[in-house]
Amino acid sequence: MPQRASFSVQAADAASAAREASHPPGELAPSKASRRAQLALPAALDRASWRQFVILCPQEEATPVLDTLALEAQPAAAVASRSSRIWERAAWRDDAEGLLAWAGREKIKELFIVVTLDGAQVREPARLAAFVRRAGRAGIAVTAVEGDPHMVLPNHRAATVDRARAYAAYNRAVAPDERLRAMQFDIEPYLLDDDVLAPRDRDHVYLDTARALHEAAAGTPLEFVVPFWWSDKTELLDGLASAADAIAVMDYRTDPEQIVRFAVPFLDWGARYGKRVRIALEAGKVGAEVQRRYVRADDGEAGELLLAELDGARALVLLRAPVKEATLPRYRLSGERTLDGSATSFYGQRDALRKLLPGLERDFSAWPGFAGIALHGWR
Known part of the structure; x- marks a missing residue:
């Protein structure tokens, strides 16, 4: 020029x-x-x-x-910390020293643990307080995690809300260095069968549950776990902003470009609403999955999959043996492949994940609400 x-x-x-x-x-x-x-x-x-x-x-x-x-990205001066879920209660109840030593070696600064409750009360508050206090001395925060798709159902809501009340009551009763940092709810309503909760009702009952939990939390930070494919659910995420202090995004992919692409809409959401956003990666064992592809069978061609309507809803019927004649539309198997889970989990690729983490943390820290990377199945 x-x-x-x-x-x-x-x-x-x-x-x-x-x-x-x-x-x-x-x-x-x-x-x-x-x-x-x-x-x-x-x-x-x-x-x-x-x-x-x-x-x-x-x-x-x-x-x-x-x-x-x-x-x-322009990285922040301080990179957000890593966290990990610990689903086994015995890990923190019976082997606190071993768990905290492992967390220190892995640079884990927050543990999500499962706590036993009795209704709206923590069952062993003294034991939990001792663990939180000990973890705090090691520079590790503790959050209680809950997870069950049925929590979203209206007839389960009272019991679900009691769980939030239990953590809020515990935090009010103990010393500051014995308090949980937050409570996290991993509800995943899409895992329920359609006859248990109709797809058209999932979003609004989820938000109803989230609002009820927010009220019961009474100021204790409340975090929700969401899948990465909720990024296009604008109305749901906008509604969740009024109930959540933070979200954890199940960004369960191993390709770095996909991880970043799926994370960005939620990091933007966090910036828009002033919320914390945690990006979760899977490191546990994922079972093999067989994926089959069916195509419409031509006239006179056998097919083992039928498309039917039951009570106004469409349903697929898989037959034990293919048929050439049927009053219903039929489909034949055109191919299948086995997915080993390597696209979703870093299981068996831990060294690769360890090398990847610093770069992801540096780039994601450009968003002010980035709350760190959560490692699922890491221990």
């Missing part, structure tokens, strides 16, 4: 794009010393609703040659 020509690079968020305007972070001026330029995003840009970059040409004739344009 001519030596005097400068191209202005600007960025637009949803509001500015609607006005056909943009925010100017700076100019790309020609330089003999370097062909690389780094520009900070403008402070006025709403990063959660970023839409596009705009390049404005100079008045004089010029031709830009753009090789790459990348959005790079």
